[in-house]
Amino acid sequence: MKSVIILVSLLAFSINCYAQDTNQPKYHSKYAGQETRPIKTLSQSDMKALKNGEGWGLAKAAELNGVPGPKHLLEMKKEIDLNDKQVLQLEELFFEMKSGAVPLGNKLIEAEKALNYSFASNNIDEKKLDRLLTDIYEIKKQLRYVHLVTHLKALPVVSKAQVNLYNDLRGYGDNDPCENIPPGHDPVMWKRHNNCE
Numbered sequence: 001m002k003s004v005i006i007l008v009s010l011l012a013f014s015i016n017c018y019a020q021d022t023n024q025p026k027y028h029s030k031y032a033g034q035e036t037r038p039i040k041t042l043s044q045s046d047m048k049a050l051k052n053g054e055g056w057g058l059a060k061a062a063e064l065n066g067v068p069g070p071k072h073l074l075e076m077k078k079e080i081d082l083n084d085k086q087v088l089q090l091e092e093l094f095f096e097m098k099s100g101a102v103p104l105g106n107k108l109i110e111a112e113k114a115l116n117y118s119f120a121s122n123n124i125d126e127k128k129l130d131r132l133l134t135d136i137y138e139i140k141k142q143l144r145y146v147h148l149v150t151h152l153k154a155l156p157v158v159s160k161a162q163v164n165l166y167n168d169l170r171g172y173g174d175n176d177p178c179e180n181i182p183p184g185h186d187p188v189m190w191k192r193h194n195n196c197e
Contacts, residue, residue: 041114042109050105053098058144068166070094071153073158079169080162089157091103104143112137145153 023035036039039047047144059069073080077087086114115132118124124132168196178196181187 001079001174002046013108027032039109039113041112041116050109051102053101053105054117055147056105058140059147059151062148064172066163066167066172067155068158068163068170070097070157071155072170073166074152076166076169080165082158082162086157090154091133093153093157097146100146101143102138104146108136108139111139122165 034043037043042050046056050053055063055069055071062074063069070093073082074090074094076086082090093161111132115136118128119130158166164173178191
């Protein structure tokens, strides 16, 4: 019983110290400040990414499992030694992805805007909420598909060795690019490019 009292006292002390360290009121929300956004669920950077057809984290299932997409492969074309044919194929895939992702990103912004407006104007019921969320889900599904399918299409364009080097350079593998400089690369330039210094 004595150990339980000591444990509870330590826990209460820890919570009190944490609350004092944060200097926040007891019920301060981590969302505070976001209520001023035009669309509460999307930041300016979210909207910019969606309007530009950027990945927005939707392709993580591929990216983090060794299936890179064309954008980052092209950014690293020298480091992973892409040939002209590979570059051309990846550029085509990238533009194909953008042409699908940009309109869907704009649709998603509009769908989130409709949801936001419905709550802001108090013009919402359960039926309308279900419809709005279904719209958002379908758009997100399509947008995610566009990004993920592009990763699938990009994989056969590059060699296994290029994918391994890509993953290492992105920091996904066990190999630290600062410690493992590929043959033929100037060590100083390599370290500078990989922010090793």
